[in-house]
Amino acid sequence: MIAGASNKFRFYLERFILRGAHYRLLFIAAMVGLVSIVGGYLALQATAEFGSYSESMWWAFLRLTDPGYLGDDKGTGLRVLSTIITVLGYVIFMGSLIAIMTQWLNNTIRVLELGTTPIVQKGHVVILGWTNRTPIIVRELVRSEERLKRFLVKQGARKLRIVILAEEVNVQLRQDLQETLAEEWDERQIILRSGNPLKNEDLLRVAFLNAAAIIFPGMNFLEGGADAGDMRTVKALLSMQAFAEKGHNLPFLVTEIFDARKVVVARSAYSGRIEVIPSDSTISLLLAQNIRHQSLSHVFNELLTYGDGNELRIRHLSQFAGMTFEETFAAFPKAVPLGVLRPSNRGLDPHLNPPVGFVIREGDFLVLLARSHNDTAPSKRYDRVAQKRGHFVQFKHEKKHRRLLILGWSGMIPALVHELASYQDEKFEVDILSRVPEEEREDKLQKYSTAGQRVKLRHLIGDYGAPSDLEEVSPDMYDNILILGSDYFLTKEEVDARTILGLMLVRELLKGVTYKPDILVELVDPGNHSLFSRVSEEVIVSPMILSHMLAHIAMRPELNTVFQELFSSGGAEIYFRPMHEYGLAGKTMSFADIQDSVSARGEIALGVKVTAREKALGAEIELNPDKTASWSLTKDDEVVVLTTYV
Structure with a gap:
């Protein structure tokens, strides 16, 4: 008791x-x-x-x-x-x-x-969720000073304020941001708040209704994979949509959906202005183009990274209305016109690498390749002489049949196979080595699409991390090897550790081989990119590319139309073309001369890749060089062009 x-x-x-x-x-x-x-x-x-x-x-x-x-x-x-x-x-x-x-x-x-106190801000940028993309998005926003000044003026804000809604704010998150931004870190500019974008009270905590733009990156390390990430995104969009039904105006939002087939669902869930990036199909197309054109990853990295060279820029210049597209080239000594975005009932229609005689209309936007916004300003005085532009001559593919070895299984493989099958006059033999059962792979492939006759698939059961399994498939017998970051692991560290192990084993097996296949590696941790700064293999850091796209589109929504055109099958694409195809091999030519020769074939020259310089400096590619810069060209040199795939 x-x-x-x-x-x-x-x-x-x-x-x-x-x-x-x-x-x-x-x-x-x-x-x-x-x-x-x-x-x-x-x-x-x-x-x-x-x-x-x-x-x-x-x-x-x-x-x-x-x-x-x-x-x-x-x-x-x-x-x-x-x-x-x-x-x-x-x-x-x-x-x-x-x-x-x-x-x-x-x-x-x-x-x-x-960070549970509601903020009192207007005209700020909200990032919903902390993922491996978030620090890069923040860095891109902070560095994009020119675009941000114009963006903030439109929103009525004087200074950039970035508000991040994370599941739980802790010291590690702040440390990650400080390491990513380095000297650009500013405590007053970045606000962290704890919360879940699925909860209305947490959305109000970051004052999302007063935001200038909302960036919603995908979360690909969830239990349940990409499907779980897409469901989370759609649910959050519906949570925000509930405020619209109460009479509130929803801010502009750019989000990421892994499965391209669910883009229409995301759009229907949000009544405000929204731009959606289908990440799996976007990365799959970049992988496919890199498989077909070695070194293309360097071009994409430059175009999508602020401060690392040239970027895609959009200008509305009414003075060019009534002129043909080829007449605009002389007006931009430090930029390369790529095409036009034309308003229509559907939004904006892209006309990249337009045909000869294409006339610019009032209200059209010019798409340019330039290093800065100032470089896109047209010259006050220039000769209005049209660049000689011929009709498009279809590209003759040097290699119409490829053998591709894919190491590992990822949810984007069905989208990659679909992309490879879209190239009409090319055929691929694709072998996939993975521990994932064949039945599971076939089920996902069938749900996405059939490969068709242009892609012949073969499933190999094995572990590419085991030397005996890898040696059995004879990697030296392939034209290309693609090492994918598997989405069957729950952390980016585990994924990249396995990817790097596979690469090291492939290198060992290819020692002493005369003909070595082109190797393309996908990483999911941007921190590991520095490990590949001096290697022959090409690397695509998928979160980094998607982060840059999200940040760029948040500042300039029209860019999504350009990205969709460049990073989708058919239409305008970036290629490497041998100089001898234009009759330039053996000549000393300036970049202006190269542009004229390429334009005569109905294409647009973006830059050059000179073999001798590549060997000395490590695959350096010059985009938008000075028009007067010249090179002694050989048959091994190439020109980077914007062409039309038909």
Whole structure:
């Protein structure tokens, strides 16, 4: 019975204390009062110095709270009692009070660090979710000063403010941002808030309705894979849509959907202006183009990365209305016109590498390749002489049949196979080495699309991390080897560790081989990109590319139309063409001369790739070089062109 009463007392005491700092202070106050009452009673009984019980309680309270009174007492009994009460004061009053206040302050600071306070901002950029794309998106936004100034002016904001909604804000997130931004880190510019984009109260915490733009990157390391990530995205869009049904205007949003077949679902879930990037099909197309054209990844990296050379830029220049596209070239000495975006009932229609005689209309946007916004300003004086532009001459593929070995299984393989099958006059033999059962692979391929006759698939069961399994497939017998980051692991570190292991094994097996296949590696951790700065293999860091696209489109939504045109099958594509196809091999030519020769074939020259320089400097490709720069060209040199795939 006594034990039961004791447990009951301890239980209720525990519940009382855990209610918070205020209740703990009340408990300490009660203990101080109790000691004062008991100590006052004992003092009254031990000496005749006190005239009343209240006087002795006050004496006990003073000893309990202030040890300075200890020397004023007389008599052994009173001094002993005073000493005991003073020691209890150290423990109960001072010690407990300091502990409670310290804990309260720590908890308060922790709550503030978590970022649960709603922000009061307008015209800011909201990033929903913390993924391997988030730090790169932030860096891209911070670095894009020119575009941001014009973007913020349109939104009525003076300074860039980036608000990130993460599941849980902690020191590690801040550290990751600081390492990514380095000297560009500014505590006042970036605000972190804890929350889930699926919850309305968390969306309000970042003032999403007042945002200039919302960026919603995909989360590909969820249990359930890409399907789970897409479901999460659509649910969040529906959560935001609920505010539109209450009469609120939804801000512009750019998001990522893994499965291109679900893009229409994402668009229908959000009534505000929205741009959707189908990541799997986008990366699959980049992989397919890199398989067909070695070194193309360097071009894509430059076009999509701010501050690393040239970018795709869009200008509305009404003075060119009524002129033909070829007449615009002379107006841009530091930029390369690529085409036009034309408004229509569907939005914007891309006309990249337009045909000869294409006339620019009022309201059209020019698409240009340039290093800065200032470089896209047309010259005040220029000769209005049309660049000689011929009709398009269909590209003759040097290699119409390829053998491709894919190491590992990823959810984007069905999209990659679909992309390879779209090239009408090319055939591919694709062998896939993976531990994933053949039935599971075939099920995903069939749900996406059939490969058709142009892609012959063969499933190989094995572990490319095992030297014996890899050696059995004879990697040297293929034209191309693609090492994919598997989405069967739950962390980017595990994925890239396995990818790098596979690459090292392939290198060992290809030692001493005369003809070595072209190797393309996909990484999912941007931090590992530096490991491949001086290697012969090509590398695509898919989160980095998608992050750049998300950031660019958030600042300039029209760019999504350009990306969709460039990164989709058919239409305008970027190629490497041998110089001898234009009759330039063996000649010394300036870039302006190369542009004229390429234009005569109905294409647009973007830059050059000179073999001798590549060997010396490591595959350096010059996009949009100075028009007067010249080279002594050989048959091995190539020109980077924008052409039309038919």
